[in-house]
Amino acid sequence: MAVAQFSAAPRPSAHPKANPGYGKKSAPGQEPRTGREFAGLPAREASIAGYLDRLDDGSDISIKTLAKHLPYGQCALATALNRLSAAGHLRRVRRPVTVDGNPRWVWHTFFSRTARDDAWWDAFLAGEAPVTEPSPEAVRSAAYGVLARLGRVDPRLTLSAGECGALEESAAQWFARGASEAQFVQAMTAGLPERVAHAYGFVRARLLAKLPPEPLPQPPARYEVVCTACAEPAAEGASLRGGLCEGCRGGRPGLAVDRVHAHAGRLRTVLRARPRTGRGTDA
Structure with missing residues (x-):
């Protein structure tokens, strides 16, 4: 299977696994690698996407861990993952599970070398998408x-x-x-x-x-999609376009100028009203 050689991305052979049940999950029905899957992405995003694509399922692809294995800082990685999400290559999800009688969330990041639109991701993560296998x-x-x-x-x-x-x-x-x-x-x-x-x-x-056994059929799981950037679910009645909430897409309106000035004025008033400690003065 030909794979593009991205100079920035080392081989993922030593990449750590996430805790059992967490980490990367490959989306089904992806087209086989051609080496051109990420040609339309900027160089940094293409390099990171190529690295993620070669990782096994269950790999730890948190930003902190990726920063230890790729030549990019956490801020650059966060931006790149947001762009990969918007381009249709990944979605962050969570699902509730019960461990020892205690409810908890399990987090996954689905990755697809084949870019998908919002409708496909929404249907697949709701357990409703017909998965088209490669020819x-x-x-x-x-x-x-x-x-x-x-x-x-x-x-x-x-x-x-x-x-x-x-x-x-x-x-x-x-x-x-x-x-x-x-x-x-x-x-x-x-x-x-x-x-x-x-x-x-x-x-x-x-x-x-060494031929692997036939995989057992698995019932479709239902996931709650969360924002790739802030890891919060969409607000009621809103959607996650490109896997990003409205605020992280830059759509959240800022405060009006008069409200900002009023808030700053209140802070100054509070600070002036605080009693002085007398530290640094003669007794």
Whole structure:
């Protein structure tokens, strides 16, 4: 699967996991990677999006953690995530759960390399969206790409074009069963012998022996969408356009000038009325 190489974003192999039940969740029905998913975004946002896309589900993608692994400060990351939300690549959500009899909120960030509009996100997060899976042709094409990249990950698994084509169908079954690219590469390259005499036969054997099980059907979960910037749900009767509340989009009206002046005047009056402590004067 071809992935654009963003110089600002390191490989996400050492990125920490969130607490169980939290962290990144991949949106369903995404198109396979082409390396051009984020070409329309500014360079910083494209770099961060590419990094998030390669992280496994359950990764900690809080702003503080991202700042430790990416060459951007927390303010820059917050701005970039807001822009990715507005562009349709992510949504922040929460859902209530009960742990040991105590109610609590569980927080997730859904990420999609395929940009989605507000209507799709709203329907999906309400458990109502029909999920359109990528075409078999697109999945096979993506499988071919990741097979071709194995030799760059480890030269012992270098495959020819014909060998990639012959293994394409078997590799596509992994992605049809929910495996990520990182999981696939790890399964193919972990614990290699010192010498691989026949890369094609070795990869073919691993594709069959380590094929993930069919995923169990899961009932659709309902989430409450919160603002990407302030993590608050929308006000009653309002909507979160682009995953942002009206205030964080810049739509909240400021105070009128006369109210600002009146408030400042009240503060000055309070400060003048405070008794002096006498500190610094002679006894």
